[in-house]
Amino acid sequence: MILLEERIQKDGIVKEGDVLKVDSFLNHQMDVSLFAQMGAEFKRLFKDKPINKILTIEASGIGIACVVAESFNCPVVFAKKTASINLDGDVYTSKVISFTKKREYDIIVSKKFLTKDDHILIIDDFLANGCAVMGLIDLINAAGATVEGVGIAIEKGFQPGGQMIRDKGIQLESLAIVDGMDPATGRITFRH
Numbered sequence: 001m002i003l004l005e006e007r008i009q010k011d012g013i014v015k016e017g018d019v020l021k022v023d024s025f026l027n028h029q030m031d032v033s034l035f036a037q038m039g040a041e042f043k044r045l046f047k048d049k050p051i052n053k054i055l056t057i058e059a060s061g062i063g064i065a066c067v068v069a070e071s072f073n074c075p076v077v078f079a080k081k082t083a084s085i086n087l088d089g090d091v092y093t094s095k096v097i098s099f100t101k102k103r104e105y106d107i108i109v110s111k112k113f114l115t116k117d118d119h120i121l122i123i124d125d126f127l128a129n130g131c132a133v134m135g136l137i138d139l140i141n142a143a144g145a146t147v148e149g150v151g152i153a154i155e156k157g158f159q160p161g162g163q164m165i166r167d168k169g170i171q172l173e174s175l176a177i178v179d180g181m182d183p184a185t186g187r188i189t190f191r192h
Ligand code: 5GP
Pocket: 018, 019, 020, 021, 022, 027, 057, 060, 097, 098, 099, 100, 124, 125, 126, 127, 128, 129, 130, 131, 132, 133, 161
């Protein structure tokens, strides 16, 4: 998506440790009109799928997921991150290692909001090692629901998550794929 690539070129900041900072339009301040165009693009890419629910992970996936949900006219469920969980049997859980914080945490979704009849589109802001998406797939599998696809705003194509998900036969659509980024020069290159 050219518009998103141009915005990353203009406002993205390359940090050490393979982190791309996009705080000014996606992760802290949010450009909602850009989000609306991203939502329309995801709708176009997944138009043939019988999607009835969007699943994301708190916090930064929620904004994009809401806009996508509007274009599919369906609800959003976000997996909650929690340091220690109260296992009362009413939730599905999985473990995720945070790419940016380098620590492990549990994610949970109430069994009320994920059922075997659901056809889910997973949405997130970034794809790096694929840990967050794999955790969400775990929750969907535990519920007996169907993964219809994965939609990502920014995939870092030089990290293994994208390949891992495509190898599972899941339709993965990333609106921008960063192929390389250099913290010394700030240079960012994209895959087309
Ligand atoms: P993964 O689980 O695929 O390794 O990492 C994906 C998660 O880590 C995303 O939900 C996102 O919040 C965060 N993340 C990964 N890489 C980056 C990055 O370069 N910049 C930002 N802002 N977040 C990232």
